Amino acid sequence: MTEAVNNIGKVGYLNLEIDPTLDLFAEINKLKKEKNAVVLAHYYQEDDIQDVADYIGDSLGLARQAQQTTADLIVFAGVHFMAETAKILNPTKKVVLPDLNAGCSLSDSCPPFLFKRFKEQHPDHLVISYINCSAGIKALSDIICTSSNAQKIVESLPKEQKIIFAPDKNLGGFINKQTGRNMVLWNGACMVHEIFSLEKITKLKERHPEAKFVAHPECEEAVLAIADFIGSTTQILDYTKNSPFTSFIVGTETGILHQMIKNSPEKMFIPAPPTNSCACNDCPHMKLNTLEKLYLCMKYELPELTMDEDLRLAAKKPIDRMMQLSNELGIK
Numbered sequence: 001m002t003e004a005v006n007n008i009g010k011v012g013y014l015n016l017e018i019d020p021t022l023d024l025f026a027e028i029n030k031l032k033k034e035k036n037a038v039v040l041a042h043y044y045q046e047d048d049i050q051d052v053a054d055y056i057g058d059s060l061g062l063a064r065q066a067q068q069t070t071a072d073l074i075v076f077a078g079v080h081f082m083a084e085t086a087k088i089l090n091p092t093k094k095v096v097l098p099d100l101n102a103g104c105s106l107s108d109s110c111p112p113f114l115f116k117r118f119k120e121q122h123p124d125h126l127v128i129s130y131i132n133c134s135a136g137i138k139a140l141s142d143i144i145c146t147s148s149n150a151q152k153i154v155e156s157l158p159k160e161q162k163i164i165f166a167p168d169k170n171l172g173g174f175i176n177k178q179t180g181r182n183m184v185l186w187n188g189a190c191m192v193h194e195i196f197s198l199e200k201i202t203k204l205k206e207r208h209p210e211a212k213f214v215a216h217p218e219c220e221e222a223v224l225a226i227a228d229f230i231g232s233t234t235q236i237l238d239y240t241k242n243s244p245f246t247s248f249i250v251g252t253e254t255g256i257l258h259q260m261i262k263n264s265p266e267k268m269f270i271p272a273p274p275t276n277s278c279a280c281n282d283c284p285h286m287k288l289n290t291l292e293k294l295y296l297c298m299k300y301e302l303p304e305l306t307m308d309e310d311l312r313l314a315a316k317k318p319i320d321r322m323m324q325l326s327n328e329l330g331i332k
């Protein structure tokens with residue numbers, strides 16, 4: 001087994017051979033029972049991981065599951081900030097993830113030392129941060145939000161309240177537009193949701209006039225402007241499942257198509273095209289996780305996510321605030 005420590009002090013990766021004859025689904029299910037483990041997966045994970053998971057969801061759903069679980073071992077198939085959130089909510093439980101290097105370009109676009117200075121320049125502002133950020137940013141925030149609850153949380157605050165919204169300028173801009181607020185935005189973005197081509201989507205819509213274009217609010221303003229429905233991954237999925245329409249152009253990471261097709265096999269789903277010809281609407285961070293790595297991380301309980309207790313407590317406060325507000329506002 002090779003283990004490495006990277007330059008930001010996180011424990012690195014496992015590098016083991018796996019017997020190719022192993023039925024990894026059966027092995028993972030066996031390990032779940034043996035270790036009282038729960039596998040939580042985001043919709044952007046590869047199909048096999050989604051199929052073996054105990055729960056698949058968006059960021060809010062995953063955080064809620066992490067908070068409620070009675071499992072001893074939380075296996076988080078998602079990216080680093082999501083596993084971090086699970087640890088923040090569950091200090092006594094072991095949290096492991098298939099690949100500790102599964103980061104997030106949006107989270108990386110907001111380093112805590114720079115954000116601290118930005119915050120100091122706006123002393124009378126409340127800080128609302130999108131959950132796609134590091135524990136360091138959470139610790140500098142007043143309220144966390146996700147794409148499912150961001151708008152309602154902002155609307156629940158007095159109109160005159162000055163707000164900094166970080167790190168996603170696209171989600172922040174979308175909420176400003178929806179609510180008529182003028183939140184100060186951190187200039188961050190997601191590399192996956194910024195790659196969609198307005199021109200190609202417009203052409204696709206012309207070729208499929210019956211198709212509804214569904215988009216995640218991390219997309220750029222011009223792309224959101226032509227969307228028929230905008231929502232978090234769960235909200236988009238529910239929309240495609242429950243709406244009478246039968247074809248959709250999907251403006252978010254391609255992993256979501258797996259559940260869309262499972263829920264509505266009779267409907268047509270077309271991934272929204274990126275500006276270039278590579279598969280850039282696949283999140284390279286999410287897709288670092290594989291079924292093999294998931295199996296290894298459950299078997300060896302490595303790599304484990306650990307956190308400094310002071311940081312954890314500081315990062316927990318704004319998450320608790322989000323959970324409380326989401327419950328009060330009746331957000332599912």
Ligand code: 13P
Binds near residue numbers: 057147190218231
């Ligand atoms: P949600 O699943 O909360 O909509 O977030 C999307 C995302 O980009 C996760 O990284």
Ligand code: SF4
Binds near residue numbers: 079
């Ligand atoms: Fe981060 Fe974007 Fe990947 Fe989500 S899709 S994990 S926001 S890089």
